Amino acid sequence: MSEASTLLWIDAQRVHRLLDYRRLVQALREAHLQPMPISEDVCMDEPGAGRGNNFLLLPAWSGQHMMGVKLLSVFPDNVRARVPLPTVQGIYAAFDGRTGTPLFIADGAALTLRKTAADSALGLELLAPINVSTLLMIGAGDMAGPLVEAFIQIRPSLTRVLLWNRTMRRAEALAARLQASGIDCQVVTDLDQALPLADVVCSATMSQQPLIKGALLKAGAHVSLVGSWQEDMREADDATIARAQIYVDSREVSRHSGDLLQPVVSGLISWADVRADLFELCQGYEIPTLEAGQVTLFKNAGGAHLDLFAAQFLATEVGVEWAS
Template identity: 30%
Template structure:
């Protein structure tokens, strides 16, 4: 069994590999629906009954994947700790196990923080690849936490011609730190990064808008964004949360989710839009899911200069974690990556 800490996972997992692993999974799942199984994840709200603890959650996410030769099981255990930034710790902590179902042998245990960040970002990268204009020049990052960092990485991977990045965060210091870190880590992209004090300033001219927050109400209205903007919304992972306003949802020419079943239970933006009496959008207006985009069942012309607003809503699913974790586990076994432990 290989043990892989966060540094090892980060070293051996790149964004392009994650995007390809998930696209391969979606293509495989379309051709062989029974090869991938991912029951609805278990979410338990964590203790928040005194002033010293903010509301968080613990998630258990199992999945099995048959790759045409062998079947594997991955299990990701995640704890979301809203108070962690004040402790100089990541908001999301996670661990992933990968096992061979033929023998039950655990192939690898790995840190899941970077896997979670990269797989979430890879989903947005895939959505951007198929939904955003091909000539995008700018991207706005709304919310500059841990998830947002790799979101920008993914968008830049599929739209490398972007020249301008706008950052907005409730805490301006967080945006400044984001700017410094991204410019240092990804110097290969010649982009101008601007920290904005107001959210309207950040999104006004953006071709792509990445939103990753714990907001409970819409952060901007449709009149504040470009008429052909593409939005990647990866926060609001509970029904009580919301970061995309009803008018943006209803005014989008295309609304796509990563997971059809999960979104109906967890996509707070869409759940609240559907339930609102003054919002015209319902689940019947959903365009489809990421699998339909990748396989070509659902197509969007990204060359049109005026194509309307497109919205991608992600809540995550264990199968996506499984695809990325399985890629790393196979690499670890084949190349002896990490630390070998006799269990």
């Protein structure tokens, strides 16, 4: 890159447009055929405030192909400000892995929404029955809409969406947006009554107490956990964990999730009970034949390697040359 050149900026609107869910899911599937990039997740808590705000630094490096880093702020109270702001904001910077040359900077929040939804959608594609029809979405934050959209694109048989959130106002606002886009979405007020109706249960919250009760899950349900990215967070109870065949996106990163770490610490399960991660699933791991009514669980733990995979796909979409 010459001194006179301008570093490419890819704004949120363009990131969303270019990272089509069907094609991004396929790109993630292909990326998992390669070894996992080296990566780190650094999470800093706000000094002294105790308000739950975080600053995240997530670098990853895939050999001589590409390296990148995501910088994100997570401020949960932003949605309750006088002028509401997104909970998650940030940037992604990509570099050529062979020369170290900066390639582009992209909106980090948009890239996060897309890759997170595609990550869980890949788990859905690999693990959920073909004929699922009802999706229960738990949570109505920034992540909920992209998850619903990605799931429906990957499983068009999902023709009914139930939506539960602690705050009905946010649930109703999201339901209205989804309905305006042609998705049949209904707000439910009783989570326990909704759980037995769902073929697919997806949760994306910051809850520290389990919301999903395993005893209420429909036989053969697929559970996708997107929250509980910290050790003290929990979205599914012990009955869910004990009942399900457990899969994760990354064996390494998922060890920090409260939904798995807490049951391991208590002795309910061991790490050996995690059957496979996305690398194994995409590289030929043979999923055991499910017994009648078997529940599957996919833990979306995230990780900097997934951001890098999404950035690699984004680079090809904008025509940036890199050491692919």
